[in-house]
Amino acid sequence: MNPDPQHDALPEELKDALQSLGGVQAPRELADRVALARLGQVQAPAELRHRVELAAFGKVQAPAVLQERVAAEVKKLTRPILPFGVTWRRTAAAAILVGIGVMFGPWSGSTESVPNREAYLMERDALLENVFVIEVPADELSEASRSLAAGFGAPLPMEGAE
């Protein structure tokens, strides 16, 4: 150690005070804590893998085969979670179709105000040919679909109404 006086510009008493902070002994607790924490670091023996393979697949598999199967299982387990379930998606699609039906249906009062009604009806029919419509009975719709359809203006009987 070769101290550089220019950079050791700390008063001697401060250096002494700093040096006096040395010589600390680690408490016994440290060794115990490290020993305990290191218990979790034990490497699993190869036998563990074989036992898991036996339990999962009925036989010890070649690593490549195992990898494929594990990857497939993992893919299944980690598939993206859709914001709507399948039922919800179907319901939502049906509700949209109902909505379209409501907009272009014969109960649409707004068509009365169109000046050229015949031209309007022709255009509407031409458009309807391009629309795939599924009719869904109102009582088969879920509560959410009914609300959506009602929002589009469909005259649906509300639940509990006579």
Add this chain to the structure above:
Amino acid sequence: MTDPDLELVQACQTAEAEEFERAFARVFALYQDRVYSICLRVCGNQEDALDAAQETLITLSRRISDFQGRSRFSSWVYRIAVNAAIDIRRRRMDAPRAGVTTRLGEDAEWLAETAVEQDSNGPLAAVERAEEHEQVRRALANINPRFSSLLTLRYVEGLSYDEISEVLECNLGTVKSRLNRAHAALRAYLERRHDSGAA
């Protein structure tokens, strides 16, 4: 540069299972006090120092096989300890804990007792000295942890500039300029404390 710990490290790197445990026990015995001392001075209290020292020694046991001898082993250990202590101190700054003051008090008592035992100029001088040391200890625990780790390595652990540059992985010029800033930070903290005490 011959590393005095090379044989010990190689024993850990080539050993398996129980042999590794025996070899690592020697590393642990050699470094636990030094690691704890650095962590204690940077963290400023025993509980955090224990956490940081534990983290350091566990990292050491996990990664000793990766040590490639680019620096001295001791520098590598100090680097891990300094980083662990700085991390813990930063985490604690985000979420201060209750109960730390008790441990500070215990440390102060220990310092006072040690000073009284060591001072031949009588009990009053010993108390004054203990108080001064306590101020310095508090300063280390409160200034920027990078500065406190630098001051600890230089003065508490007695490392040379070369060794410090190896620990911090920077050149000698940087070590010297950082040390100057650390001195200034320490003095500024002590002056502030002195002024607020006098006021």
